[in-house]
Amino acid sequence: MSKYDVAVIGSGPGGYVAAIRCAQLGMKTAIIEKYNTLGGTCLNVGCIPSKALLDSSHHYEDAMKHFEEHGIDIPGEVKINFKKMIERKASVVEQTTKGIDFLMNKNKIDVFTGLGSFKDATHINIKGDTSQTIEATNTIIATGSKPATLPFITLDKERIITSTEALSLKEIPKHMIVIGGGVIGLELGQVYRRLGAEVSVIEYMDRIIPTMDTAQSKELMKAMKKQGVKFFLSHRVSEVSRKADQVTVLATDKKDKQVTFTGDYCLVCVGRQAFTEGLSLEKVGVKANERGQVDVNDHLQTNISNIYAIGDVVRGAMLAHKAEEEGVMVAEILAGQKPHIDYNLIPGVVYTWPEVASVGKTEAQLKESKTAYKAGQFPMRALGRSRASGDTDGFVKILSDATTDEILGAHMVGARCADLIAEMVVAMEFRASAEDIARMSHAHPTYAEAIKEAALGATANRALHI
Ligand code: FAD
Ligand code: NAD
Numbered sequence: 001m002s003k004y005d006v007a008v009i010g011s012g013p014g015g016y017v018a019a020i021r022c023a024q025l026g027m028k029t030a031i032i033e034k035y036n037t038l039g040g041t042c043l044n045v046g047c048i049p050s051k052a053l054l055d056s057s058h059h060y061e062d063a064m065k066h067f068e069e070h071g072i073d074i075p076g077e078v079k080i081n082f083k084k085m086i087e088r089k090a091s092v093v094e095q096t097t098k099g100i101d102f103l104m105n106k107n108k109i110d111v112f113t114g115l116g117s118f119k120d121a122t123h124i125n126i127k128g129d130t131s132q133t134i135e136a137t138n139t140i141i142a143t144g145s146k147p148a149t150l151p152f153i154t155l156d157k158e159r160i161i162t163s164t165e166a167l168s169l170k171e172i173p174k175h176m177i178v179i180g181g182g183v184i185g186l187e188l189g190q191v192y193r194r195l196g197a198e199v200s201v202i203e204y205m206d207r208i209i210p211t212m213d214t215a216q217s218k219e220l221m222k223a224m225k226k227q228g229v230k231f232f233l234s235h236r237v238s239e240v241s242r243k244a245d246q247v248t249v250l251a252t253d254k255k256d257k258q259v260t261f262t263g264d265y266c267l268v269c270v271g272r273q274a275f276t277e278g279l280s281l282e283k284v285g286v287k288a289n290e291r292g293q294v295d296v297n298d299h300l301q302t303n304i305s306n307i308y309a310i311g312d313v314v315r316g317a318m319l320a321h322k323a324e325e326e327g328v329m330v331a332e333i334l335a336g337q338k339p340h341i342d343y344n345l346i347p348g349v350v351y352t353w354p355e356v357a358s359v360g361k362t363e364a365q366l367k368e369s370k371t372a373y374k375a376g377q378f379p380m381r382a383l384g385r386s387r388a389s390g391d392t393d394g395f396v397k398i399l400s401d402a403t404t405d406e407i408l409g410a411h412m413v414g415a416r417c418a419d420l421i422a423e424m425v426v427a428m429e430f431r432a433s434a435e436d437i438a439r440m441s442h443a444h445p446t447y448a449e450a451i452k453e454a455a456l457g458a459t460a461n462r463a464l465h466i
Contacts, residue, residue: 143313361408
């Protein structure tokens, strides 16, 4: 029987990064993945394919709506080859997952393909084409999550679908009804809207992306409405049914009036739930909470001392980079180090266009904790860079402590905010004040100048260009 210092179950960004860091630190490491490709949700049916389709559909939208204003005429008709778009996405996924094979090989990590389940606290059964058992001194559970649904919905995965199917459709929907105005609903809703579908987003709360700053919800909804996406806020879905190629969704609005939606596809994206099926946690007594997440302490250790858990399967934001940080942290703990993750500094990004990005506290959170703060907000439309590219939607908002001027949160909507937020993460990691950022030179003309201007606003209401 093969014996390892560490076995990692699940090869998503949490699992494969944990395995690499363990190997870097000299541990004999195995990784177990039930699917034939490595990379988990993120690489196969999450972050990477969704961004590939967002980029492809963005090119199409530019060609259809924006080339002309730049003085570019297309002599013929611009057409979508949807099959090719989906094939390109598949090839991006393939290249990326093959990259993980390379990394496992380079770091001398043994890869086992099959379902991993605990035999006892130090032995894991692997059921694949063949069955085998390995011994591991420590195990890291990184089994991720699966799409959540509503109790009355039957996902037929043809017309009543999750994000997984939405990333591999065979045709462009005529009318896609999206249940859930969160990250997936908006990213994939935007993809299909750009490709010509009518898209109706039904959201239970009174705003989209309800965990982000209220100003971001408003600004993104305004921009997406201009793109033709329809929003139905404060709507409670009560029934989803299918007859032949037609899907009907019944919902109740805030005045208790029933609203009926009919379309050809219904995308259900109301969150994701931790995935532990098949692990046989009960055999080793690893505890899970009422939401099915594996219970862990601050060191990501379960109630069984040599078993750890990371990523979507534990509490916290379901984000690839959060899972990665946790993977590194557990590996370093196993090596006797004392790493720490500041969860407040894990950025959140929505890859629509305009992009939405946040780090730290929102205004609502600061109000709730009765923290006195100052706010500086700068509109993208006031930037020369934005006017040059035509990306004038959005703003940068910086919140800083009223007394110390330390930056407490940054929230932005606009072109390339997914990348811009990194500056604010660095600033907050080093506990910068708004004044610090306001006094740094930001290249001109860039979108990043909005950060400098918002910081000038936050520190002493002295933005220069508004
Ligand atoms: P996962 O990536 O879910 O990997 C878990 C792996 O474990 C899977 O491969 C699974 O097959 C395997 N597994 C499970 N049980 C077993 C078992 N018993 N034995 C063997 N293997 C097992 N996050 C971002 O940060 N940015 C984004 O842009 C982004 N976009 C997304 C878009 C979509 C459409 C979706 C669905 C998600 C997106 N996410 C994004 C979220 C991100 O994918 C997850 O947060 C991330 O994948 C979690 O990583 P993980 O390692 O915890 O789990
Ligand atoms: P989400 O939590 O982002 O959004 C779900 C939305 O559905 C929320 O707005 C919620 O209020 C709404 N909702 C819940 N129940 C409802 C109901 N009965 N009727 C109508 N609306 C309802 O979840 P998601 O969009 O499914 O994404 C799942 C996870 O994947 C998220 O946690 C996210 O972190 C991750 N993800 C991240 C990215 C990214 O980082 N860019 C992209 C996609 C997915």
